[in-house]
Amino acid sequence: MSRYSIFYCCKISIFVNMSVPKNISKSSIGDLVEQNYVFAAVLHFFGISFFQYEEKSLEEVCKKFKINPVQIMWELESWALKKEPTNEELFLHPIEVLVGYLKKKHHFFLRFELPFLSNMISGIRSVKTYEGLLSDMRLIFPLFVDDFIHHIHEEENTLFRRISLLHQIERGEYNLIDALTLLDTTPISELAEEHEVHDDEMEGIRKLTSNYRLTAPAPVSIRVLYHELGEFEKELVMHAKIENDLLFPKAIELEKEVKRKLVNKIKWN
Ligand SMILES: [Fe+2]
Ligand SMILES: [Fe+2]
Secondary structure (H helix, E strand, C coil), X not given: CCHHHHHHHHHHHHHHHCCCCHHHHCCEHXXXXXXXXXXXXXXXXXXXXXXXXXXXXXXXXXXXXXXXXXXXXXXXXHHHHCCCCCHHHHHHCCHHHHHHHHHXXXXXXXXXXXXXXXXXXXXXXXXXXXXXXXHHHHHHHHHHHXXXXXXXXXXXXXXXXXXXXXXXXXXXXXXXXXXXXHHCCCCHHHHHHHHHHCCCCCHHXXXXXXXXXXXXXXXXXXXXXXXXXXXXXXXXXXXXXXXXXXXXXXXXXXXXXXXXXXXXXXXXX
């Protein structure tokens, strides 16, 4: 049995033997989300749209979805303990680690955060005051998603691929002529300039939601939506900063170094 499966079995037996305090399992989903907005995202992780079950208790919803409530609480706790590396920590790592970290974030944006936000925008049925805003968002958000997915694919297919190519050239996986031909393309410094131009992708959503600020009392589903959109934008700003301030400068240096070595090789040949 692998270490992972031992861990997994232990986790399962913990779930079987533990129970969630009655005051929590009997609480409504609406109240639990109200107390901690992260609960909405954790429920989405389990395939549950919180806004459809606001009146139901956690116990009832778990029974419907055949999930042990302990598992949900465990997940909630592990989300609270998640810690992002600081820019200083990331700066100290080699470029490959940085690319790995950014790829993981891309995956998380595409596989979790965007579907979570899209699900709320398309599914929340709210009081009249917010129906107009929701229907505008249903038009704008998919356009943002398309642009954002395009941005991620472009980044992975150009910059990330170029960094990996530079490493392959460094390891001597290409002969001199092929290496020079492959590097005869847009320099990374130009890709960096283009990247900075495309930084503000959420401008439309930010304007529509008045910078994610609610001016009147709103139901919990709308408050969660605004909060999550604001948090997502903060993450994107952070993500772009890591790319602009750390990744691109490191990649430009790497490209210079690889080109310098190739020029030296030509001199000696
Ligand atoms: Fe990115
Ligand atoms: Fe980017």
